[in-house]
Amino acid sequence: MDHYVDDRPDSERELWKKVATKLKPDPVTGRVDNNDILTFLREHENDPDLQLLLGNSRKRADERDRLVDLDTFDFKSLPVDPGSLWRVRVEYSGLVDPETTYIIEPHELKEFPNAKHSFRVYCDMPSADGHMDEVDTRLVQDYEGMPKSEDVLLFLKKAMAVPISCFKPALPATLMITHKFEPHRRVIAPFLDSLLAPSSTSSSASLSENKFSWLLEDTKTAELMSELQYSKASHFFRQHKADALVHKEAGNTAFRKGDGVKAIKEYTQALRRFEDAHCQKVGVEEKAEVMKMMGLVCANRSAAALLPGEGRDLTLAVNDGRKAIVADKFYAKGYARLAKAYQAQGDLAQALDALAEGxxxxxxxxxxxxxxxxxxxxxxxxxxxxxxxxxxxxxxxxxxxxxxxxxxxxxxxxxxxxxxxxxxxx
Structure with missing residues (x-):
């Protein structure tokens, strides 16, 4: 079964081709993953082509949601994708400020007192090559706090009937739901059981049948999936980190030569790769290590932005000085870079305040x-x-x-x- 649908008008397809030329794949994986897309959106937020594309996509998604009444929708009429496996999982996103949607580190809580614990729910399916370690996300939604039973039920319905617009409405042969949603079984089971074929008397229907079945993964399966995810994440973490260090050293070389433009470019690439490493599902210590490295690179880029010549950018120097101490509160050079940047702007009071803060x-x-x-x-x-x-x-x-x-x-x-x-x- 073909999972995908393209309901875009020709003009939007051409616009997407234009935007896609600006979207670069991850140099480590060779793929365009969620992190690359998020970085692209952040760095091109004022791109008129991107804004038009996003606006059109939102309109089509809103129209689909408006036309589909999930309370009366006939889910049994959806085709079953033979042999397919969908997996619903939930991950902790961190503390998120509801106004800015920024992810907040614990030491930033004083600045963002309204930050809430946020969780993200995914419905994954094998990518076009059929491997579950490379997945396409059929639906993703964010929640303040762990989603409630009603939230989980609605999410499941939307994943089937109104997924992300590039996917066709369908049912999987097997729907595997994270064990973390076991407390919601009482609410979701009646709906899911209603979709079982008459010959399927329980949620443990044969995975080989081309009929819908569902199950809550057991603890052993959950641990195995977690180990597989950690193994994969660790592999990409090391690759991204190594790539970042190469760019960092190239930036240092350019800085020593007084080439601010090249230094900023290389430090920017280093930060992107460190961000990719930090996004991997690895341990707290590994993430902390990368955060310190990001602080160092931000401080270096701040210094590069103060070099005379074409690349001199006092605003960038100040912003990076501040980012350096956000990334590593006890990094002395971060406070020094921030002070130097303010001093270059002619703001002695702010420069002194930065040093006093440290x-x-x-x-x-x-x-x-x-x-x-x-x-x-x-x-x-x-x-x-x-x-x-x-x-x-x-x-x-x-x-x-x-x-x-x-x-x-x-x-x-x-x-x-x-x-x-x-x-x-x-």
Whole structure:
């Protein structure tokens, strides 16, 4: 059975061909996967061709949803795809800010207090080559919190009757549902059992029949699928990471030569590959490792954006400095890059605030490089005077007389506090 349908008008097909030329496949897998599509959408959000294409697609999807009443739809009339296997799974997406839809890291909760735990449900089917380790997603939906029984039932109905617009309405020969939805059996079983052929007396109907059957995967099957997914994810994680490191080193080489344009280009490619690695379903430690590397590359790209010449971009320098410390809160160079970027913009107050933000952290309060830069900016590059009388004047200005400065340094301790208090540092 052909799974796909193309109900687009000729004009939209031509528009898609035009947009598709801009969509590059993953250099590791050679395929265009969800991560590549998301990156493309993010980087081309203002592309008029893409916006028109997305608008048309949304209209057709809305029209299909409007025309199909799932309460009265005759699901038994749908053709069964012989020998097919669909798998419904749920994955934790992370903390998501409902206003921006950004995925929020735990240390960002103060900035995004309304972030909610989000889960994504997929209905996967084998891709055109027939392998289940390469799947096409028939339907995907996001939920705040784990979906409720009514949500799961509606999702199953939509996967059959109104999937993503490129798929035909159909039933699978076998529908395998994640064991995590076992609590919803009471609600979904009556609907699914109503689709069984008369000869099928339970949800454990033979997988070889060209009739509809369904089952909730058992714990052993779930563990096996999880192991397979982790093995595959680990493989691509290592490949993406290795590719990212190659681009990072190429960026470093270009930076040392003073070629800001090439350095930014290579660092950008490194970040894309690190993002691809981070998206893989691997362990927490592996993801944390990649986040640190992303912080480093953002800091490097910030520095590259400050190089004189065609690639100089102060806005990028500031944004990347901020991204560096979001990726790794205790990365000292991130605060230094952000301060340098603000300084280049002529905003000394913001530059000082960036350094103070880092020096307030216990893990960075004795970071000599940050302290040196902080003192240098506080004293217009003169440093703290050797003469005691002059030193006391400068210290009093920083600590008391300059109200903005006094507020900024109030909670800073460590090495800077020792220097401004003339405490001997052993």
């Amino acid at each position: 020096l307030r952290l216990k893990g960075l309060e004795n970071e000599a490089g940050l302290v040196d830069m902080f003192v240098d900016m506080q004293t217009d590059g003169k440093g703290l005077p050797e003469d005691d009388e002059e030193f006391q004047k400068v210290a009093k200005t920083i600590l008391e007389e300059d109200k903005e400065s006094a507020k900024r340094v109030k909670d800073i301790g460590g090495l800077w506090r020792k220097r401004i208090s003339r405490v001997a540092v052993l």
